[in-house]
Amino acid sequence: MQYKTSIVIPVYNEERSVKSTILGIREVSKKLDEKIEIIAINDSSLDKSGKILDSIKGIKVIHHNINRGYGASIKTGIKASKGDWIIIIDADGTYPVKDIPKFIRLKERYDMVIGNRKKSKANIPLMRRPAKFFLNNFASYLAGRKIPDLNCGMRIFNKKKSLEFWNLYPSKFSFTSTITMSFICNGYKVRYIPIKYYKRKGKSSISPFDFYNFTQLLLRLTLLFNPLKIFSMISILLFLVGFIIAIYSYQALGRLMDVTVLLFLLSGLQVFLFGILAHMMAKYWVKK
Numbered sequence: 001m002q003y004k005t006s007i008v009i010p011v012y013n014e015e016r017s018v019k020s021t022i023l024g025i026r027e028v029s030k031k032l033d034e035k036i037e038i039i040a041i042n043d044s045s046l047d048k049s050g051k052i053l054d055s056i057k058g059i060k061v062i063h064h065n066i067n068r069g070y071g072a073s074i075k076t077g078i079k080a081s082k083g084d085w086i087i088i089i090d091a092d093g094t095y096p097v098k099d100i101p102k103f104i105r106l107k108e109r110y111d112m113v114i115g116n117r118k119k120s121k122a123n124i125p126l127m128r129r130p131a132k133f134f135l136n137n138f139a140s141y142l143a144g145r146k147i148p149d150l151n152c153g154m155r156i157f158n159k160k161k162s163l164e165f166w167n168l169y170p171s172k173f174s175f176t177s178t179i180t181m182s183f184i185c186n187g188y189k190v191r192y193i194p195i196k197y198y199k200r201k202g203k204s205s206i207s208p209f210d211f212y213n214f215t216q217l218l219l220r221l222t223l224l225f226n227p228l229k230i231f232s233m234i235s236i237l238l239f240l241v242g243f244i245i246a247i248y249s250y251q252a253l254g255r256l257m258d259v260t261v262l263l264f265l266l267s268g269l270q271v272f273l274f275g276i277l278a279h280m281m282a283k284y285w286v287k288k
């Protein structure tokens with residue numbers, strides 16, 4: 001059977017919500033004008049999630065023999081999918097399955113459509129909100145456009161274009177952040193739409209302190225796709241420090257230039273030139 005869209009659902013210890021989520025998706029799918037493929041990946045759950053998935057008719061179920069991670073589950077689903085478009089949605093009951101038609105209607109106009117949970121932040125754990133705020137704003141600066149929700153787990157994207165960055169996708173929770181930055185930094189059309197975000201059923205396995213790993217990931221991706229953004233920031237900082245030292249030296253010591261000032265100014269220039277070279281290499285890599 002030919003499918004235009006495949007829905008990939010990563011599952012790990014979601015016995016409280018997985019059945020209602022998938023049945024809800026299946027009911028919504030029946031009302032659409034196209035055939036929808038539903039793929040659930042059981043990432044070696046320790047509870048009854050696997051048995052529950054096997055009892056649901058009309059879906060494709062894939063079981064991991066060992067726990068490989070959220071990103072690995074999505075990649076398994078993408079590999080097994082037959083559709084040209086991929087929808088990912090979590091099985092924990094936090095995302096509105098009734099909004100799936102909204103994403104599908106926009107797929108012909110955009111390369112990726114992502115949910116924006118901004119209006120539903122009450123259900124985002126309090127300890128995660130500062131990290132989420134920082135990451136979204138830092139990612140917006142690095143990408144050069146507003147990114148209201150970096151790692152929302154409900155989105156639709158073009159499968160063929162997602163495969164261009166396959167080797168970059170991690171096996172853990174940073175899959176969504178990686179694919180977001182990859183699409184945006186390469187000029188693909190990305191649209192955000194507001195969605196509700198419900199209270200999670202069960203316990204999340206994401207640590208509130210994982211923002212360090214996310215920040216590190218953003219820097220790596222930006223160095224890969226838009227390195228001048230990072231190099232220019234460091235260069236400006238070095239120039240500013242050099243000018244501040246020069247002003248202080250002039251006011252306190254009566255001389256404008258010394259070895260320290262020259263060191264900072266030349267270092268700033270050198271970093272900027274390295275940034276231009278890295279930017280040219282990145283553009284060449286992207287075209288290849």
